[in-house]
Amino acid sequence: GESVGLHLPTLSVQEGDNSIINCAYSNSASDYFIWYKQESGKGPQFIIDIRSNMDKRQGQRVTVLLNKTVKHLSLQIAATQPGDSAVYFCADNAGGTSYGKLTFGQGTILTVHP
Amino acid sequence: EPEVTQTPSHQVTQMGQEVILRCVPISNHLYFYWYRQILGQKVEFLVSFYNNEISEKSEIFDDQFSVERPDGSNFTLKIRSTKLEDSAMYFCASNGDPAGNQPQHFGDGTRLSIL
Numbered sequence: 001g002e003s004v005g006l007h008l009p010t011l012s013v014q015e016g017d018n019s020i021i022n023c024a025y026s027n028s029a030s031d032y033f034i035w036y037k038q039e040s041g042k043g044p045q046f047i048i049d050i051r052s053n054m055d056k057r058q059g060q061r062v063t064v065l066l067n068k069t070v071k072h073l074s075l076q077i078a079a080t081q082p083g084d085s086a087v088y089f090c091a092d093n094a095g096g097t098s099y100g101k102l103t104f105g106q107g108t109i110l111t112v113h114p
Numbered sequence: 115e116p117e118v119t120q121t122p123s124h125q126v127t128q129m130g131q132e133v134i135l136r137c138v139p140i141s142n143h144l145y146f147y148w149y150r151q152i153l154g155q156k157v158e159f160l161v162s163f164y165n166n167e168i169s170e171k172s173e174i175f176d177d178q179f180s181v182e183r184p185d186g187s188n189f190t191l192k193i194r195s196t197k198l199e200d201s202a203m204y205f206c207a208s209n210g211d212p213a214g215n216q217p218q219h220f221g222d223g224t225r226l227s228i229l
Contacts, residue, residue: 034217043118043205043220044157089157101147101159101170102218 012111019077021088021108026071029095034102035064035075038087047075047088077110085112116140118221120206126227127196135191135224137206145209146189147218148181150174150202157205163189193226201228 013019025033031052036044050057050064050073057064063076073090087109091102119138127133139146148160162169163181180192189208193200203225207218 036220041222043120043222046217046219049217091157096170101162101172102149102157103159104157106156 009106010109010111012113013080015080015082015112015114017080019075019080019084019110019112021075021077021090021110023073023075023090023105024071025073025090025092025105027092027094027103028071030092031095032093033064033066033073034091035062035073036089036091036104037084038089038107040086044089080110080112082112082114085110118206118208118219120204120221120224122224123222124225124227126229129198129228130195133193133196133226135193135204135206135226137189137191137221138187139189139206139208140210140219141187143208143210143219145169145218146181146183147207147209148191149205149207149220151205151223152202160191160204196226196228198228201226 011019034049035047037047038044048059048062048064050066052068055066061078065074075088077084087107089104089107091104093100094103118140121136125133146163149157150160151157159172161171161175161181166183178194182190203223205220205223207220209218210216
């Protein structure tokens, strides 16, 4: 069945370190992937997305890597800051359109220690 | 930056009562969504809405749920007869790009508590 799941439920890093959050997906028809950040009491906030015709995409301090062979997605955050502490969700379109429903993973709690 | 706004931020309702959750999507967006998140769990899709009709719905979105775009700015989710298990955060999202090249943008949610 379709599912998007995370390997690590929690990640604790020191300020200034690089963080890597991983995600596995199961639907080989998925062709649009997205990372959201959710702070306490807030809704998911868009970080970065990637389509299946790419294997890497960079934003400001963030990079998303897509490995379609093993159906794996990762989010790299450079020079992690305390303000990056949040829950991070990966999501995909489960083979539908990228304006259709998103299927979310369980989430990884990132804690950044000053 | 334009944002999705949701009201109320917290709704407390007796079981069996009707609730309406309200959302104002980003003004030029065309696609609208409702998701829910039970405490400690992942975000789950409920329904998508485009061109004044439901595009897709999940098995969660049963006959007790309905959506409406009553005017040019609001998008509502109604639960007709609430159950205890409807307690969750409900998020509205919108997307403006018909080609699907833009991400869904989420509001900060309504916390629904059923007593």
